[in-house]
Amino acid sequence: MTGSDPSLSAIMSERRQLINLAYRLLGSLADAEDVVQDTYARWYVMSREEQDAIDNPGAWLTKVASRICLDLLRSARARRERYVGEWVPEPVPDQAEWLGDQPDGDPADRVTLDESVNMAFLVVLDAMTPAERVAFILHDVFRYPFPEVAEIVGRTPAACRQLASSARRRISTAQKPPAPTKQQAEIVRDFKAAWAAKDIQTLITLLDPDVVAIGDGGGVVTAAPHPVHGGALVAQYFADLVDRAYGLVVLERTVNGQPGLVVQREGVTETVIAFDIADDRIKHIWAVRNPNKLRPWTT
Helix, strand or coil: CHHHCHHHHHHHHHHHHHHHHHHHHHCCHHHHHHHHHHHHHHHHCCCHHHHHCCCCHHHHHHHHHHHHHHHHHHHHHHHHHHCCCCCCCCCCECHHHHHCCCCCCCHHHCCCCCHHHCHHHHHHHHCCCHHHHHHHHHHHHCCCCHHHHHHHHCCCHHHHHHHHHHHHHHHHHHCCCCCCHHHHHHHHHHHHHHHHCCCHHHHHHHEEEEEEEEEECCCCCCCCCCCEECHHHHHHHHHHHHHHCCCEEEEEEEECCEEEEEEEECCEEEEEEEEEEECCEEEEEEEECCHHHCHHHCC
16 A cells, blocks of 8 residues: 555655666666665665654655765775776666566566766766765756755755856866767767778778777676777777787667667677767777676676
């Protein structure tokens, strides 16, 4: 009897919102799921009387989840220092591409794919201060008013307004408007074909002269230990990978809401590749190989 149990009602109506919020704040679906689990654990540890005293359970859950994320972001620098190699946000798939629109588990666990989860956007978010990131995501993406943001961040509404403004400037400086999705898909398809053919010259024409390619193996599997800079070097790097690609299948898939590639061996996803494409050229390539970040990608 959902109507008589506000805690159950809160879970049913807010879980997906919390997953989406926490993923955008942390760039990790696994961490987002942990945050939501911790948030509900804090709800259930309260007595029924304490729960009933909360006028808006959804707002309470959002505030608690956001504060947990803020604490995690503040400790992220230390955790990143222990991470082996480059760190890239955890990619998320479009479930419909894998499942033919059939549900897989709880749909509340899915991340809504929009411009606020594309890889380039998440990478810029990752460069922000924790307070900037939380203020910006809560206000600009989830439309929370600054007085409510202030309660979560522990700053004044005016300070949170400045934080969000600073975050917008960072995004405006770092990102060019992306190419239309259809055009992106065509460029990714051309990249896939040139890569398979080891056609370095065609790869160079698809890449921006200042392109940067980053691999994330997390110390679990091999990946480029440092970013690869420049069209010629990136093209050569990918061409050299073909010699080690026996038995691999490269699929065109949606990665964080944009055209990308998925590399599989015997049905197991080994690499997910996201692209940042603007002005008809590939500006950034992110290849996530850490299997701990690829759990949602293997059918």
